[in-house]
Amino acid sequence: MARDAMLLGPSLVLLLALSDPSLARAAAKQAPASGDGFQEVTPEERALKAIPQDPEADAVILLKERNGKIVEKGADTVNVLDYHWRMKILTERGKEYAEIHIPAQKYSRVSNLRARTIKADGTVVPVAPDQIFEKVVLQVGDYKRTELVFNFPAVEPGAILEYRYDRHDNFLLYIDPWYFAGPEFTLRSKVTQAVLAGMGYAVLCDLCSGAKPEVTDWREAKAKGQLYSVEQVNLPGYREELMMPPEREVAPRLEMTLQSWKNVRWAELGRQDNLFTDWASVAKYADTHYQDTIKDGQGALKPIVEGWVKGVTDPQEKIKAISAHVQRDFRYIGWTYVIGYASKIDAVLKNKAADNEDKAVLLSAALRTIGVDSQIALVSGKNGGSLNPKFFSLSQFTHAIVALPQAGGSTQWIDPTVAYAPFGFVPWKDSGAEGLLIKSGQGEMITLPVKNELSTSRYRVTVKPRSDGKADLEVEAEFNGEDAISLREDLATAAETARLAYLQTWVARRRPGAALRSHALENLEDPDKPLRLKMTIEAPGLVTMADEVMLVRTCALDCEEANPISKGARQYPFYVDEGWNDDETVTIQPPEGMKVSQAPPPALARSAAASFSLSCLSQGDGGARCSHQFVARRNRWPATEQNNIRAMFDKIVEVDRTTVPFEKAGAASGGP
Secondary structure (H helix, E strand, C coil): CCCCEEEECCCCCCCCCCCCCHHHHHHHCCCCECCCCCECCCHHHHHCCCCCCCCCCCEEEEEEEEEEEEEEECCEEEEEEEEEEEEEECCHHHHHHHEEEEECCCCEEEEEEEEEEECCCCCEEECCHHHCEEEEEEEECCEEEEEEEEECCCCCCCCEEEEEEEEEECCCCEEEEEECCCCCCEEEEEEEEEEECCEEEEEEEECCCCCCCEEEEEEECCEEEEEEEEEEEEECCCCCCCCCCCHHHHCCEEEEEEEEEEEEEECCCCEEEECCCCHHHHHHHHHHHHHHHHHHHHHHHHHHHHHHCCCCCCHHHHHHHHHHHHHHCCEECCCCCCCCCCCCHHHHHHHCEECHHHHHHHHHHHHHHCCCCCEEEEEECCCCCCCCCCCCCHHHCCEEEEEEECCCCCEEEECCCCCCCCCCCCCCCCCCCEEEEEECCEEEEEECCCCCCCCEEEEEEEEEECCCCCEEEEEEEEEECHHHHHHHHHHCCCCHHHHHHHHHHHHHHHCCCCEEEEEEEECCCCCCCCEEEEEEEEECCCEEEECCEEEEECCCCCCCCCCCCCCCCCCCCEEECCCEEEEEEEEECCCCCEEECCCCCCEEEECCCEEEEEEEEECCCCCEEEEEEEEECCEEECHHHHHHHHHHHHHHHHHHCCEEEEEECCCCCCCC
């Protein structure tokens, strides 16, 4: 894929050159700010009812903005970030944007949150402070991860939703990447960042369509330095949709990473001023912190590891046992970025919680206690996107894994962030991913081996239709590979009540209105075996009575009820980095005295990205058996395949609504 990227030195002054069509100009008009910092809504924003570039849009982002400034506060140097977001709701479906979640991040805190709805008639309805809630997302031991949650009031088509807040960030090695596009068409997106004199940041404006940061002198009170500004207009929405590429692959973004800081000594690199000037300096910086943590944690970790390998004599089995404990005994905190630090090992042992760097360091430290040397690799996972080899920044990595050099020059890779994976299993996010291998404090750019692990979900469903229009389902499901890993991570550590709630939601999502009556799990904590799930379910929506004929759906659980690919012109290519293989066999047992009158014909649906088939056969007992199969292999296709792929899913939706007719035994039959 051709990439429009620019690497900019921190002292280079570049002028902003952007096309500014009429809608963007209207959104950019300045009006007096209110007491809460909001600009007045413009007449053009009030009048806007649709977006010509995206007629199917449910909403439009009028403004997406972040203004940052690095300032000194006492003994601290902090980046103060002001976030501002303004959206107009265009349709009833757009009301889904009424609920807002603002997650916590490492080394940062949120304050000064305010929000309001501007109704179509101009009435302003603020979000009351007591309607903004702090929600605990994860709590393990002393560790707690939270987010702020609120709902906009009085949301209706024509309303404008707006909020802004401050974030104080103490992490300065890189500025949090700014993605210009939002989930809907964006009229105007702007980012500014002020840095102190003496600080040198390398700037990457990727996929910015020729736009270049404008760099000007900046002064505020006693602080002075440089201000970077970039603006983009009329951007297609980056929606969370099936087969979407990672945001980094296709959406314009601005990144800034610290290259130098005058009069600051970097003990990790043994030098002053210059920080990240090449991959070797990135690797050495991270490795210094990792190795210090590993060394400090040996005393606390050694007796615990001895317990993990007690009675195990084979060296490879010891590695396998240690890996399993690191993967499963410590709840994974899903930060999908790297900062070059890890938590102290005694804190990880106490809290039983670890992020990706914590896990890699913990595994490497545990292996060292048994005399096994390992290396840590920083990985730009397939979930994050490809890596720019000329932009030396920790910000490009999504997680850390561990490498074990083998005899003969090969390497055994272990991803400790993936719990309940068979030993040696290569997760899809690592297969063929790019990374930085840290070897003796030096960095080596690598591409991880491609390994297409088989992932399958198989459903065997017996449907017993009832005269009241409902059906009793007996389900036997089997999951392998990534499908099993995902379910195990959700279910294995959950309490029984939480596990039941998860399965109830799982069933309701696949068959709305269905009720889970019983369930049993097999091999839940044995990743070397398929995960099996047995359930009995009472389900509506599968049976239709018409005179003396009973119609029963051929698809019970693994069904497409609507086309998952949007109608709007596709701007982005289709990616399948995590391939899947779904197989559902539905056996319909009609009530006594009834038999299948005619089995539906076979059906096929194909596209460049996937294939689907349905076949049904009559059974000797008067029932029917129907098999649905869907397969999508790892690959990538251009956006021009949209019509082809949409047509396939249209056909799948149609076929998944196919019914088998049953009539009274002895009646004339029109088929086998």
